Amino acid sequence: MKIVSGLRIFWWLPLYLFVLYQLTLQLDTLASSPESSWQTPITVAETGVTHTTGTIRIPDNIHSLTEPMLLILHINQNIIIRYPNGDVVGTGGSMETPISRNKHRPLLFRLHARMVSPGDHLSFEIASPRRTAAIANVYIGPNAVLEPVWQRHNLMRQGVVKVLIATLLIAALLISSIWLFYPRRKEYLWYAIGTALWAAHSTNHVIRDIPVSDWLWAALVPFTIGVSILAIITMIYYYMPLGEKGERRHSRSLKYLWAGALLLAVPLFFLPYASGLQAKYHLVWYSLLVMLFILVLAYVVQIYWEQQTTKRLLFVLSGFAMLVFGMHDVWVYDRKDDITRPYLLHFAAMFTLLTQYFLLVRRFVLSLRETQYYAHHLEELVSEREQELEANYQKMRVMEQEKAVVDERERIMRDIHDGFGGHLVSTLAMLEQPDTRIPVIKEHIQDALNDLRLVIDSLDFDSQNITTALGMFRSRNSRKIKQAGFELHWAVEDIATPAGFGAEKTLQLLRIVQEAITNAIKHSGGNTITISTGTDPDGEHSFVQIVDNGAGIPSNYQPGKGLTSMRKRAAAIGAQLSLGNAFSDRGTSLRITLPLTVQALMQSPHTPV
16 A cells, blocks of 8 residues: 555656657657758769768759759768869768768758759769768758758757757856865765766757867767766766765666666777778767666656655656667667657756756855855854853953952061061060060161051052162162171162062062161171173073172071071072172172073073072
8 A cells, every 4th residue: 555655756757758659759850851852862882881972863943943953851870962063062071081961960062053963963962980971861852941950950950959068067166166066965966976977968050170089979879878877877976965864875886887787888888880880889878878867767756755855756757868868869879761750868868957957056056145144154153252241351360360459468468477466576585584675676667667568669650660660669678687797789770570570579589688688787897789780691591689798608607597598589480599709709699589481481491509
């Protein structure tokens, strides 16, 4: 029951095949002939040869004809006609190999009435590359009667084919240009190849003087149509949707099909031409193509059976048209004795290839519209996401600012606790001791105030510049240094500040400088302190140096808590601390080296020397 139900889908097929058959009959005789009264008797000396001769009888009313013309509707393959005196009436081209081809071209020649007499005979010679020289349907009559017939025949045999070739080449060019911008869709490429090859095959109907030998041309004509059909089959293969598992069905069969067809095409190029073996193999080749096409048509019918869509229906319609017209042409090719019947496959080819062209262009347009839709949708989506990101960025920026404020507050509290708070705690502890002296307490309070000033100075925006921070340090500490009996020598010049050297690192640097000055005042025994800055010759380091003119570092010196604290602070800011004697072993030099580049930062040891 399922099969019977499925067959109902093709209720129209017998009627369609009948229409196609009737169409082939109409196209066989579409080009009308003149009235039979204008047909003139001809005699042919011999048939079934490559060259033959014959005569055409001049009608008795030749002198009463206005502009007498000679019309030959069917000739295989070329002819030369002469008057009774031997002068040439006309010719279809070269009679030598390769012989000019007029099998699909009617010939019309003008007759000069003074050159002939009623009852005379025109002589002719026919040439054909194989044993197929033949002539049929010859007319002598007035130009007004014969020329319109010649034009209609020429239109059907030449004009239609030329339009077909031009249409197919334009379609191939357009589809190939689409494939260049859409290379993943291989059906466009195979359609362009198949269409171009079919156009090349169709030139056999319009080219009079072939550019190669008869043998090679006779091999190329069937070969191009065969490869064209294979390309169209491949196009259908890529056009059809993927299977359920995302793969294409019958991919291996397609490879075998190509390999088998190319192998069967080899005899076309190696069988001898003159003996007719190549022509006999043509019939085998065309029959194989018909069987191949029947198999492919069965596949197209199957996929239409699975799902009835307009696109698949068009493939079925064009496939049956190709089959009917192709079988007609194979039958015509086999009837060597009948040269009046035309080949009709190019009519079905135009219908088939233009149908496929329409489907491919439609797919491209739909894909383009879908792409434009998604592009527009994507633009809207990107715009929405940009707005969301901007809103999130503003939120994150506010949160970062709040976090920076909190971090800075915590840093300030930590710095006050570690410095100013520590001094106050130690001062409070001294006050609780009964023997504490006022000068000592005063000194501790002064140290607490100095550390508080350092914290305040480090908060200033300009303090992130080392030179400016040192200048503010000088203004706050020069009086203290002078009161301690020391003279301050200032040799500070502008130096580059390392990247990311913020308030916290500036504070640590100033504490190292302050600790060095305090040590010089307490332990050096000198009377001058020199603070200087500069940049090393390598340009990768800058330095801050504190030098006194005291007794220098004794040989039995052991580092105390002050130097240990300075080293920790130097390591915290990525600096190198150097301690040594100055002024010919008199005085002490403390040098703080700061890396200016990433490379210098990686090379500089954090452990002080």
